[in-house]
Amino acid sequence: MDRRATLSTLLGRSHAAKATPPLETPKPPVLGLTPYAGTFGFEQAAHLLRRTTFGPKYAQIKDAASKGLNATLNELFKDNPLPNPPLNYDYTTDPNVPVGSTWIDAPYVRDTTNGGILHQGYRNTSLRTWTYETILNEATSIREQLTLFWHNHFGIGDNQDPKFWYRHITLLRTYAWGNFKELIKKINIDPLMLRFLNSNQNTVTAPNENYAREVLELFTIGKGPLVGPGDYSNYTEQDIREFARALTGWRDQGYNVTDATTKVGSFFRISSHDAKTKKLSPRFDETVINNGFDKEHETVVDIIFSKKEVARFICRKLYRWFVYYEVSAEVEQNVIEPMADILVQNNYEIKPALMALLKSEHFFDVLNMGPMIKNPLVFSLNLLKQIGWNAMEASDLATRHKALAALIREVANQQMVYFDPPDVAGWKPYYQEPAFYRIWINASTLQARMRLTDRMATNNYTVGSRTGLNVLNFANTMSNPYDPYLLVEDMVSVLLPQSLTDPQMTDLMNAFLAGTPDYEWNTIWTNYTKNPGNATARSSAETKLRNLVKAILSLPEFFLS
């Protein structure tokens, strides 16, 4: 039985017919990287945008569907300007940074009472609310998803100087779909990374292997099975040692400084560099690295990237981020391998390989629509972006950022904190077998998720004042808000990855109209649109819409993408 075909029928949707497998085959064949040639309608556009952005609005999906797949992909990868730097939004006591200015190059002030520094806390908060704001304001672009992908990839999570963080995250944002090999060369000497994995202590007299180990195991080629003493198939302990030696000599500067002249950056100290020859294991063809001074760290990257396994490794990670956690043997063969080929052919430019994945028949396979449990950030920002959040209507910058700071705590309760993945391997749901995405879900995070959706939907979310979802505007952007059935269908099609069963739709209608005859909704909406300033008319429509939105958001289907 072809489950894909059954499902399509079950869902009452048309789907490009594929070659029917023999009847005894329990599983349909795994579709590959062949470009998708079926219909690119609302549901396909919604699927693409759900996976590549932090939540598309109804109009965005409509627009993408009418433009077509290729035009939408071009828009997703369009090189929009990077966000303006974070500002001091409301902190009035930093003498070096007035409210409204950026702090990214400003020195700290020495705390004479204990030798520490002052005025760092608000910058940490600003960095984080600025990140949320950037995501909330992003239109049809894949950049923020990829920025978070790389943040997860490099896994830096210690509480660090926010000025270092700004450089780091800007590097990730810049290279979002850029050249992976070049990105690793930059990461080698990124000031934040130099500190995080102790490369700043890696010297000729006291080599520190921490970074060399992780760059192989987690950032580029990955650890294969242990097949001999210190031999992880793709590399050996000898390679870790020798690469560590080749990477010696780099230091960060500008950490927590209180003077205006020392800028955040990194520098090469030749006396700390190991100038002797390094020799790699047979895993790297016994390559010899001669002293290359401050360029030697780039040679390390070139050597690692000469192995195709690097391409497979990063393609698997991209797959787990954008498609599904299970990388079966068929997926490995039909998707990962051809994707890795594209990556290598394009000298490790991410864009062509990722675009090939996102336009493939594999990506648009109905089996890949909806089985991803959203991470807490996607979950929380989905509802705010797709429906609209009143807090962001505030004209005052400080008020908006106060609301964002509160939102960050809500997401933290769901166990995800931007700039604080649990360890260098990133968030567990993206690598931890066998549970993967399911790790996000437990009794506490379930309650945290539902508390957020309930309070947002019912306007009981309070930051200073009540700042819930803008349900009136949400309804107003649907195809025909006067028709209660169409309205519910439209909302479901935006917010949920697959359609609901008839009894579920009936439940939603009951939650919405609460027993009043369906034609009354037309009257209620007409009254409101004619007199939007009339509190009674407004409240009458708003109450019903809030009940409806609450019912949709509390469905477990909303947890899925």
Added chain:
Amino acid sequence: MKRRNFIKTAGVAATVPMVLNGMKISAAPMSPLFSGIDPYSDKVLVIIRLSGGYDGLNVVLPLDQYSNLSKLRTNILIPDTKALKISTETGLHPAMTGFQQLFQDGKLGVVHSVGYPNQNRSHFRSTDIWQSASSANEYVNTGWVGRYFQDDHPTYPEGYPNGQFPDPFAITLGSTVSETCQGTVGNFSLTLTDPFNFGKLTEGKETLFPETPYGQELSFLRTSISQTNQYADVIGVASKKGKNQATYPTSNLATQLKNVALLLSGGIKTRVFVANLGGFDTHANQVDASDTTRGTQRELLLILSEAIKAFQEDLRLMKLEERVLGLTFSEFGRQIKSNFSMGTDHGTAAPLFVFGSCVGKQIVGKNPEIPVTVPDQTGVPMQIDFRDVYGSILQDWFGVSQAEIKDYLFANYTRLPIVKNCAVATDTDDITFEATSVKAYPNPFREMSRISFRLNGSAWTRISVFDNIGSELRVLMNQQLGAGDHQVDFLGEQWPAGIYFCRIQVGREVQTVRMVKI
């Protein structure tokens, strides 16, 4: 076949001599494995995580080391006159009057200098190590308590709760799931912020799930929601039925423990509770400049001491004392030298506390030895491996067999006398170590120092050398030795001049010898 399951089936009928795994039952009459007790006895473990890495040297005060310590910690040392003494040479921080009282009542034990070889000084990594009970160089994704539960409930969470196991196996107070309770698939701990506000989630209509990845994930979510709601019912019943009898101070930790006592008095059958007190990462202002008995750490220790004292009192009034054992841990201790910000930086080993009426009045291990001078970054050398603490609790509190414990901890462990009065097993180990016989000669040394010691009987012996930041440089010996005199050489020519610690563990006894290479 797992022994516990066997016993569960065999029950008390196993009174006639029989041979099990080649071992005559009558030969081990006191072992819990053969006593026919319910493997799911009513014993409860409460784990309190002190996150941030706490400065053990300012918590359990090594009064006999003060002449050196006072030079290394001029700005933060607690005056010895203010120490709350629990022995002639050991005191507690002056804020911990509650702990002192518990110690005097025989309800608090101290385990000195607990850590692990090659101490990782990252909060995250070291917390992972403590929670997973892995070695420093292993990455393990399950928790030690999770593995314990998983052995008997391999399909969890599928099919749970059920008629036989209606209660959550573990409860984490707060909103962070405890990795300690992580199994391969599910986490055995239910997260609970407030038992009176454990909201029911919307379950929605039952629908058929298509046999697709989407259907499977949807089914998982529905199961999780329904499981949460079923546990919510259990929590609701227990919190209504239960009643606190003692007065608790106002603190988050006190509230967490109050809820634990409430649920226990309400009849919940949860075996493990995990509570948390954060803020111990005291790089700055650990103490006030004007008075070292005040400051951040004092506030935290006061919260800890008062909360546990109230909890213990509550359990006493509820007549539940003998069912509950408590354990604190922090991911690492801090460095011996204080910094210039009235604080301390990430270090290595630290003392931990066990509490409950079954722990007995005891101090396991010795005060750490503080030299006249120490290089920067030196931490307190480890005396006791944390897995020895876990293993001893599993064995003596939960009655788990040694073979299974080795599986859960991936290592041999040494049984420590933590659980005393109400131990499910009796302690028959003889002390086999003449502590006073331990010598390192020459010391200071240039190339080689010989470590010698005497055993009274046969014992497993592990000897290793650490550097001053807690890295285990070399294991000199790890084997069973017979009675008599023994010696082993430490060849140190490849190591730089400086201070080294030789740790000798014989059975459950530990000695640390400080060696100086010149």
